Amino acid sequence: MEQHMSEIVTAAFIVIGDEILSGRTKDKNIGHIADILTSVGVDLKEVRIVSDDEDAIIDAVNALRARYTYVFTSGGIGPTHDDITADSISKAFDLPCEHDVAAIELLRDYYKGRDIEFNEARQRMARMPKGATHIANPISIAPGFRIGNVHVMAGVPSIFRAMLDNVLPTLETGAKLISTTTPCPFGEGIISTPLGQIQKDNPEAIIGSYPKLAESGNFMTDIVVRARSEEVLERTTGAVRALVARLLTEQDTGQ
């Protein structure tokens, strides 16, 4: 993993699947990839969930691969008629979608060892855009693939996670965004104005405030400061903590 301390590396994630949009399946990959990319200094800038529809997939892939350093996808790479990701990505890149020779061999060996017929449907899982490289799948063998800056992975969470682990060492990563969280017993209505001033005074930091409804019915907030340097993080967090301390001595707890 090559690290560029000064460069900002960005990413988008595309979840492909009608089952997420219908509510039948609850996505478990968005939160995971967000955590992982943040931890290695890649900024996840956008997520899209699209249906099993060729035009929808092509539009999303082409819009996002032009805009961000990396694109990741999940879903639609199995053997059934509704698994159209490989074809759609190939069309997005204007490349033929072919049975990859190395993937065919991997799968042939795998099924042979389990005495299972390597039928036409299973061979479908070896299809990918011409020139793509594999993303290894230690769980069910059928590989994901990378073409250009787009990484195509399975939707089943255990396989998605294993594939993402295999992709990470190949990524260029940026200066890691580090953060602090300061819990604040006051709602946004109290902290908003002085917090806005701290943001203005510390433009290199990114300050977010996240309201939580306490059991008492009052709002509290978590104030999160993010920065790419320890120095900016410490200075800004110090200002936030001083604000909370001041409010604790001055304010009622009304929201």
Place this chain on the structure above:
Amino acid sequence: MEQHMSEIVTAAFIVIGDEILSGRTKDKNIGHIADILTSVGVDLKEVRIVSDDEDAIIDAVNALRARYTYVFTSGGIGPTHDDITADSISKAFDLPCEHDVAAIELLRDYYKGRDIEFNEARQRMARMPKGATHIANPISIAPGFRIGNVHVMAGVPSIFRAMLDNVLPTLETGAKLISTTTPCPFGEGIISTPLGQIQKDNPEAIIGSYPKLAESGNFMTDIVVRARSEEVLERTTGAVRALVARLLTEQDTGQ
């Protein structure tokens, strides 16, 4: 809720917030709105998660409101500096973002009753595009709003759900997509080809197969059939069940 049995009503959902993209907060609204919209016959076609960035919000809102019957958003309508949804939606519609008189009154009464100062930050929560109508917030009073076909709601899940409940009766809904699920002890490698044939024979139905990794390490699948008429659903589900029954008598359980 006016129902148009023949018409297909579509929707997109935009989640606004850096905290979801950084992994700090795990989204809890996508699965909920997917369930709710499916249950009332509105097809959720696309979800986007975008950062607290004006251009990103405007681009997403304008792309999606032109494409789908309804757009819903969550997040960014609180009183702090990073709450820029009202301004961004106003710009997307090329409308001024103003303090809404009725919202100011609601909030003034609410804070007066609680003996809390109705300061400038809290007044920010009354801002919305000129001409917008309220979406009532029974929990913390500050309303969401509807402008054109776009419904702007809070990100805090309890408030999001309450606002969505208040929006539902105002929506036109389409012919509801009804479904059956047939659990199948075989993996996609076995069912793919005959299932593809059932899909071809029943073009009005939407057949999906969702692999699950069993504890034994084998793949099983849930075969989901969706249709807008009982008759299509029954015919197609019958064909799926006959397939599973046939495989159960013929096949080994290899994946």
